[in-house]
Amino acid sequence: MKKKQKVGVITLGCSKNVVDSERLMNQLINNNCELTDDPEKAEVVIINTCGFIEAAKEESINTILNAVEMKKNGSLKKVIVSGCLSERYKSDLEKEIPEVDVYFGTEDYGGILKELGGELKYELLGERVVTTPRHLAYLKISEGCNNPCSFCAIPLIRGKHVSRPMEQLVDEAGLLAQKGTKELVVIGQDTTDYGIDIYGRRNLAELLDRLSGIQGLEWIRLLYAYPSHFPKDVLEVIKNNPKVCKYLDMPLQHISDGVLKSMRRGITSRRTREMIDQIRQAVPDIALRTTFIVGYPAETEKDFNELCEFVKEYQFDKVGVFTYSVEENTTGFILGDPVSEEVKEERKAILMELQKEISLAKNRELIGKNLRVIVDGFEGSRKDGYYIARSMKDAPEVDGEVLIPAKEKLMTGSFYELKVYDCNEYDLYGEVLRI
16 A cells, blocks of 8 residues: 555454454554554454344444445545445445445455455454454454254355364464464354364364463363263363363253244253253263253244253253344245344343342352452552453353452453352452462
8 A cells, every 4th residue: 555544343243353453453553553442543444244133234234324424524534344234235235324434354464455455464454453452353254154043044144154273363462472472262153163163073172282381371262162062072071181271151042842943943941951951971070051942933932931941951051032023035035024022122131130149149159269360451549449350151241240340450361370259140249368
């Protein structure tokens, strides 16, 4: 680029989008762009959109409209839209919001750079500008998904599952560790399918072992595991490798056989229960996180009650609940949306209230016990503020936190041993034992 441009990148949606934006930002810097996190100071704004569910689409649209308004007022010269929403609805968006200069799909770094007068530097594709706290980074090990879930548009947006070669991932993780990353969060649309397309087998366990050999990394956390083909050798790694967190995020979505079949999840209620029992038997102190969808078209009151009883019985450590969102061109689209929004929200509230009680009971069991935590940051004043920390059993952004009164100065990104002295439904309170 001849002239240095001020560019702001706005990232919406999940951690996978965060990684995409970080790769793009590194390319922008190496094409003589100046990055700014204040859109009002930018000449160009790039919006990396999310299009997964209705609420995410609305947030993306509103962000685009705000940027267009800034352009009309003269504070922006150019608005570029990329990501999942743009990949899926590009032609519609071009008609509805023509004020946007150009729309791109997912991971089209070359197209975006060309629009700004630059070029894609292939030798830098594995390098990123880390936008998370310095000690934390996401590692996206694959793109796309092969699972046929009836409610999900991800395969339509991101395509079939494609694993990244293990050597590339180890190199990228090594670069992140050199920059100060201590906690590596392994992500993908379906992390359990890792390797099957390029190595002929699911070798997530081998990848986790190789990542654990990188100097500087202390925690490796696994998210987005798919239940119907979870590789059991991963449990041995979680159990025996001290760097791999005793934590597993596995979205189950439901427990009723009728709903699971309609959702095309490839697993039964019985098999789900057996799998959870096997996981807990193999790693007794594992923290299990899952998510459920309520208000799916095939979900009856009986199905929902079965789900509630399942949550009570299995006492998950962390639970997220989503209301069903109709997605065009998915196989579930023909089922319509017969469950009212009022009923969906009511079921969500009931399920979350159940989990709140479970979470509070689990947190109370930790009072008086010692935990190793990593400090993410600080909130409030030095007089009455708190350090924000997490234990091995809490993923960033989605799980609870450990709050530490600011009696002594702690370092962000450092590990400390503390004793838990109080709790609420989701968070713990602790005092550091030694500095």
